[in-house]
Amino acid sequence: MLIKVKNLEKSFSNGEIVTKVLQGISFNIEKGEFVSIMGPSGSGKSTLMHILGFLDKLSLGEYFFEEEDVSKLTSDELAEKRCKKVGFIFQSFNLLSTLTVLENVTLPLVYSNVSEKEREKRGRELLEKVGLSHRLDYSPNKLSGGEKQRVAIARALVNNPEVIFADEPTGNLDSKSGFQVMKILQDLNEQGNTIILVTHERITAEYAKRIIDIKDGLIVKDEKVLNRQIAKDNSELIK
Numbered sequence: 001m002l003i004k005v006k007n008l009e010k011s012f013s014n015g016e017i018v019t020k021v022l023q024g025i026s027f028n029i030e031k032g033e034f035v036s037i038m039g040p041s042g043s044g045k046s047t048l049m050h051i052l053g054f055l056d057k058l059s060l061g062e063y064f065f066e067e068e069d070v071s072k073l074t075s076d077e078l079a080e081k082r083c084k085k086v087g088f089i090f091q092s093f094n095l096l097s098t099l100t101v102l103e104n105v106t107l108p109l110v111y112s113n114v115s116e117k118e119r120e121k122r123g124r125e126l127l128e129k130v131g132l133s134h135r136l137d138y139s140p141n142k143l144s145g146g147e148k149q150r151v152a153i154a155r156a157l158v159n160n161p162e163v164i165f166a167d168e169p170t171g172n173l174d175s176k177s178g179f180q181v182m183k184i185l186q187d188l189n190e191q192g193n194t195i196i197l198v199t200h201e202r203i204t205a206e207y208a209k210r211i212i213d214i215k216d217g218l219i220v221k222d223e224k225v226l227n228r229q230i231a232k233d234n235s236e237l238i239k
Helices: 045-052 075-085 101-109 116-129 145-157 175-190
Strands: 003-014 017-029 034-038 060-065 086-090 163-167 194-199 210-215 218-224
Touching: 003 045, 017 045, 017 218, 034 045, 034 175, 045 060, 045 163, 045 194, 075 086, 086 145, 101 116, 101 145, 116 145, 145 175, 163 175, 175 194
Parallel strands: 034 194, 034 210, 086 163, 163 194
Antiparallel strands: 003 017, 003 060, 210 218
8 A cells, every 4th residue: 555544634723713624534545546636726635735745744644655654754754755755746847947957857866875977867768758858958948838847747757756746737738738748647657657646627637547536625526537538649758
């Protein structure tokens, strides 16, 4: 079992006012799954992703990652998990304009024990996988939105993470670029990568194999996708 969540709650306090965002949710995610966490704005889906991705702590309940109790980890231990175990893809790309495409991809490895030569080798391989080997020395400012997101995917993969979190990855993209991103995510999942996609759009959620539907901090539905969206085109970006 990769992820096990039981009666998870998350509350935020502002003075005497306490707002409960997650109200006791439970689910499991196996290694190699492709799961969408779907819900409207304010449903708690992003808060849940932040907890699963070691960016925030739960208030009550249980969260086990690879059978380890995450609630007992210190801030430094959470940071280490975040660095070594997960990769993030965000709607706003979060690329540094002062670095080249290759430097952005290899940035998560800078503070690891990976040599500069190995970092560059790994970055080049991943950029080739997402079809951007011709953009290595470009500034992110010179890329299209779709290209920026593919750089972000390569960066998310550079640490060989156990799970990839994609937070509204097509939100800032046109339909063609969004389709390419979803194809890459599906191809990665077919190669054994665990993908957790956060979205408010049903059609995007249906690229996954399972949807956990959240509303008002509660799971209202958790089911397999029967009529899955399949991204197919003539260019094999992931080989």
